[in-house]
Amino acid sequence: MAFRMTPQEKQRRGPDLTPVMDVVFILVVFFMVVSTFSDTLVKPMQVSLPGSDEPAATPDTARLTLTAAGLQLDDQPVPQDELAARLAALGGRPLAIVASADAPYKMLLDALDAAQAAGLADVKVQAQQEAGQ
């Protein structure tokens, strides 16, 4: 004999919440899969364009060269962890960051980060001219 609840018993026990739970669990799984909690930021980038109306590099412009082998500030090798301190010691001189063809983009972001941390306001970025150009 099949067990059936009387209407009074159904009313006493309340509505069946199992379908609601199914839907809510599916929603939780969906949002967990499609959501991201990563924290992104942006850096406005200033580049020097040849032939533009921007002022050309002055003789006191410091030159930071990025290569896969490492960093060079005014042709002197600089360890990555000392870069911010060395840039701060420039005393507000303009800085030109020159990216060579083999330097990774991560290195450029680190250099821009260090320049910003050092409080340099005049920072230009340019790609190193390859041989024959």
Place this chain on the structure above:
Amino acid sequence: MSTGFTLPRPQRRARGANILPLINVVFLLLMFIVLAGVIRTPDPFALTPPVAAQGEDAPQPDPLTTLYVSGAGELRFADAAGDEAVLTEIARRASAGELASVTLRADAGAPAARVVKLVEALRSSGVGRVELQAERRP
């Protein structure tokens, strides 16, 4: 003299576990994920942006104004793929006044010189502001 006669109490039928606390917790979890998470458009190819400590908080990136650069230097912008198609599309939208700024989302291993040349090309195309996107350093 009367003899007491008591009926045995009817045994209560065992009820299932109370799932209301579970529902409360799951709803709270759902609210947290909905409020704290951001539904992000997936990148057109696998890329890992570099990390940075300094920068401005980025709003939800608009995929229609984001230029993607893979580790190998491959470009993707909206529906355009490849250097020529991407730069043509950007120049067209910039000249139509639809593109005041472009967010550049590049892989950490992409060649830096290529990124710099891209930024130069964007500015030559009439894009007023170029932003480099990075993950915040923990």
